[in-house]
Each structure stands twice: as C-alpha cells, then as structure tokens.
Amino acid sequence: VDMEAFFQLLLFFAVASVISQHVILQYHFVELEKTWGEAQNYCRAHYQDLISIHSAQQMETIRSISGVSNEEAVWIGLRRNAGVRQWLWSNGDPVNTSMSDINQINHESKNKKNCVVIKTKNKWQGEDCSKVNCFICMKENKTSGQREYHISSEERSWFEALEICRRDYTDLTSIHSPEQLQEIQSKIGNNDVWIGLYRDEWLWSNGKPALFQDWGQGEPNNGGNNENCAGLWFDNNRDGKWINFPCSCSFPFLCYQDQSKYILVKENKTWIEALNYCRTNHTDLASIPNATAQTEIAELAKTSSGGGGVWIGLRRDRLLGFWFWMDDDESEFSNWGDGSKGDLFSDHCGMIDKEENFTWRFECCSTKLNFICY
Numbered sequence: 005v006d007m008e009a010f011f012q013l014l015l016f017f018a019v020a021s022v023i024s025q026h027v028i029l030q031y032h033f034v035e036l037e038k039t040w041g042e043a044q045n046y047c048r049a050h051y052q053d054l055i056s057i058h059s060a061q062q063m064e065t066i067r068s069i070s071g072v073s074n075e076e077a078v079w080i081g082l083r084r085n086a087g088v089r090q091w092l093w094s095n096g097d098p099v100n101t102s103m104s105d106i107n108q109i110n111h112e113s114k115n116k117k118n119c120v121v122i123k124t125k126n127k128w129q130g131e132d133c134s135k136v137n138c139f140i141c142m143k144e145n146k147t148s149g150q151r152e153y154h155i156s157s158e159e160r161s162w163f164e165a166l167e168i169c170r171r172d173y174t175d176l177t178s179i180h181s182p183e184q185l186q187e188i189q190s191k192i193g194n195n196d197v198w199i200g201l202y203r204d205e206w207l208w209s210n211g212k213p214a215l216f217q218d219w220g221q222g223e224p225n226n227g228g229n230n231e232n233c234a235g236l237w238f239d240n241n242r243d244g245k246w247i248n249f250p251c252s253c254s255f256p257f258l259c260y261q262d263q264s265k266y267i268l269v270k271e272n273k274t275w276i277e278a279l280n281y282c283r284t285n286h287t288d289l290a291s292i293p294n295a296t297a298q299t300e301i302a303e304l305a306k307t308s309s310g311g312g313g314v315w316i317g318l319r320r321d322r323l324l325g326f327w328f329w330m331d332d333d334e335s336e337f338s339n340w341g342d343g344s345k346g347d348l349f350s351d352h353c354g355m356i357d358k359e360e361n362f363t364w365r366f367e368c369c370s371t372k373l374n375f376i377c378y
C-alpha cells in the first residue's frame with residue numbers, strides 16, 4: 005500500500021538562465037522499498053518522475069513531508085551522469101574552446117574536481133565543488149553587452165555561490181575572451197575565486213541539470229566505486245543532506261507530479277494553427293481569468309523560444325471590434341498594455357508581450373509564435 009504524503013505548493017525556481025519554470029508541484033512520498041531504477045519506473049508509471057530539487061527552500065519543504073525524516077534514507081531523482089565530462093558555463097553561454105585557459109583545464113582536471121577557480125597567478129583549476137572559496141558574480145545586460153563584476157567578501161561552496169549570484173546579480177561570471185579575462189584578473193587580485201565553469205557530474209532523472217546540490221560532509225564520496233545514485237540521509241540524526249549509494253540499495257522514495265494546467269508549445273505557428281493544435285492535443289488556447297493565471301503563464305512564456313510574444317486565446321471580432329476569449333471565459337481580469345489593442349476592424353489576435361512585462365497586445369494573426377494551451 006502506498007502511503008502518500010500530499011503536498012501542494014507554488015514553487016518558483018530557476019534552474020539555469022535558459023530554463024526557468026513556474027510550476028505547481030505535488031509531491032508523493034512512496035513508502036515502498038525499491039532500488040533507484042525501480043523507484044524511477046514506479047514514479048514514471050504513477051506520477052511524473054522521481055523528485056528533482058533546485059533550491060534550499062524546496063529542501064525545507066521536502067524534509068517536512070510527513071514520515072520522510074523517519075526513514076534511514078529516501079531516494080531522490082539524482083544520478084551520476086555517466087560519460088558526459090565537458091565543461092559548461094552556468095549561465096548557458098557557449099564555451100570558447102579557443103581560449104588556452106579552457107584547453108588547459110580540459111587536460112589537467114581529474115574526476116570529482118568539477119568546478120573551476122581562478123587561482124592567484126591567474127591559473128585556472130578544477131576543484132571539488134563543495135570546497136569554499138570567494139566568488140565573482142556578474143551583472144549582465146544582454147542587450148548592450150555590458151557587464152559588471154562583483155567579488156564576494158565571503159567564502160562559499162560553488163553551488164551556494166551560484167545561488168547568491170543569481171539572486172543578487174545575473175549569474176556567476178562566464179569568460180569568453182582573453183581581453184575579458186584580463187579585465188577580471190585586474191579585479192580579483194590575490195583572491196581565489198569561483199567562476200561559472202563546471203561539469204555536471206550529476207543529473208536529475210527528468211533531465212534537468214543539477215545546479216543546486218546539498219551534500220552531507222564528505223559526500224559524494226563514491227566509497228564503493230559504484231555509488232551512482234543519491235538519496236536524502238536521515239540515519240543517526242543526519243538532517244536529510246544528500247549521500248551517494250549504490251543504485252541497487254532499496255529505499256522508499258519521492259515522486260512528483262506537475263499540476264500546472266498550462267502547456268507552452270515551443271513551435272512557431274500562426275494563431276489559427278495554434279488554436280487547432282491546442283484543441284486537438286489539449287483543450288484550448290489559454291485564457292487568463294485572474295492574476296494567478298497571469299503570473300503562471302508569464303513564467304512559462306519566459307522559457308519560450310524567440311523574443312517577441314506568445315499566443316494566447318484572445319481574438320478580436322472583426323465586425324464589432326471587441327476582444328473575446330476563445331473558450332468563452334467572461335472574467336473581468338484584464339492586463340492590456342498601453343496602446344495594445346490595435347486598429348479597429350483589422351484581423352488581430354492576442355499575445356502576451358515578453359518585452360512589455362507580459363502584458364497583452366494585438367498581433368497580426370498570421371505571425372508565427374510559440375503558444376500556450378491548457
């Protein structure tokens with residue numbers, strides 16, 4: 005029998021600058037002892053997947069799920085990412101492999117040293133990500149290309165540093181040219197600083213990169229050389245910090261299900277094509293009846309491809325000129341931007357405008373955009 009802890013919350017998290025998502029998650033604690041692989045199959049069959057964890061706040065919520073902390077250990081969806089060993093920038097920028105510093109690190113770094121510091125005398129070096137160092141954040145304006153750097157006064161693990169940089173600036177610093185490196189070197193002086201270069205040795209079952217990690221001391225140690233799966237560890241008053249185990253151990257586990265009713269379709273279609281797509285494959289193009297729905301849809305729209313906007317289910321009546329929702333929603337909520345309703349009597353459809361704080365705006369219906377169904 006499954007004992008299910010039922011949890012619902014609104015959760016905001018940024019996984020990488022390219023993937024940020026707003027979802028309503030339901031967590032399910034399954035008190036059946038299974039190997040990691042069996043647990044993954046079970047979650048995929050009954051819910052969505054094994055749980056993935058992306059912030060300290062989410063860790064708190066998970067620790068407080070009834071029954072979880074009474075276990076010795078509980079599987080989460082984290083597993084060693086076999087094979088892939090290339091260096092990546094935390095903000096998703098491409099790595100400039102012509103830079104000698106990056107080439108050098110490729111040759112030198114051994115296993116387990118998956119995060120990069122710039123050491124005194126300018127040497128780049130791979131280090132254990134759980135070590136503490138000062139770090140250099142950047143604030144970046146992608147439009148103007150302007151960057152400012154901020155060096156921390158405190159020492160933190162690479163993962164904590166990433167969280168702080170993303171909260172207070174844009175990201176950990178990424179470096180693309182010798183000129184930029186020189187500018188940074190003049191600022192860091194004699195400090196050892198974390199930069200945003202890392203290798204994702206661990207990967208979530210749902211394919212998301214593991215840019216938040218919360219290991220117990222000395223973990224992941226890969227003690228038996230086959231400890232490729234991760235769990236929360238509560239034995240001997242451990243407080244749920246992460247530990248690596250052989251995947252063949254049997255523990256209870258945590259699954260999740262995404263309860264969001266909206267779906268972003270990352271294909272470019274005219275408004276009519278989008279409407280057909282939603283009505284065939286889902287229910288309809290999304291209507292936005294209240295501020296909660298507006299926020300949820302705006303967060304989804306952030307992850308769309310392309311700059312301008314995303315279709316929603318707004319259409320203008322060509323004869324009478326009024327706007328209406330395709331699903332006949334008649335709520336009063338409105339979020340039109342300034343001058344956004346267009347000329348009367350033209351063929352206009354409604355989108356949310358990524359460049360105007362996700363307000364609603366008219367667009368020619370034959371424009372091809374991503375769209376949101378429910």
Ligand SMILES: *[C@@H]1O[C@H](CO)[C@@H](O)[C@H](O)[C@H]1NC(C)=O
Binds near residue numbers: 102103104181
């Ligand atoms: C990549 O590095 C090379 C040499 O190290 C430099 O000449 C080039 O401008 C860099 N590319 C970018 C996009 O910054």
Ligand SMILES: *[C@@H]1O[C@H](CO)[C@@H](O)[C@H](O)[C@H]1NC(C)=O
Binds near residue numbers: 145146148149
């Ligand atoms: C980014 O740069 C552009 C172009 O220089 C400027 O118009 C815009 O205000 C800047 N954005 C921020 C948030 O500073």
Ligand SMILES: *[C@@H]1O[C@H](CO)[C@@H](O)[C@H](O)[C@H]1NC(C)=O
Binds near residue numbers: 281284285
């Ligand atoms: C429904 O979705 C499938 C694939 O996701 C797509 O190929 C198909 O065109 C969609 N249907 C319509 C009517 O757009």
Ligand SMILES: *[C@@H]1O[C@H](CO)[C@@H](O)[C@H](O)[C@H]1NC(C)=O
Binds near residue numbers: 293294296297
């Ligand atoms: C907002 O609209 C959504 C979508 O129709 C609905 O599920 C939700 O209950 C509404 N929330 C409030 C606070 O009215």
Ligand SMILES: *[C@@H]1O[C@H](CO)[C@@H](O)[C@H](O)[C@H]1NC(C)=O
Binds near residue numbers: 270271272309310374
């Ligand atoms: C949709 O179009 C935008 C530009 O208008 C483009 O950047 C994006 O890659 C396109 N997305 C897809 C999935 O084709």
Ligand SMILES: *[C@@H]1O[C@H](CO)[C@@H](O)[C@H](O)[C@H]1NC(C)=O
Binds near residue numbers: 298361
């Ligand atoms: C953007 O929209 C949200 C809600 O839709 C609002 O709370 C916020 O103040 C707006 N921000 C700006 C800069 O207008």
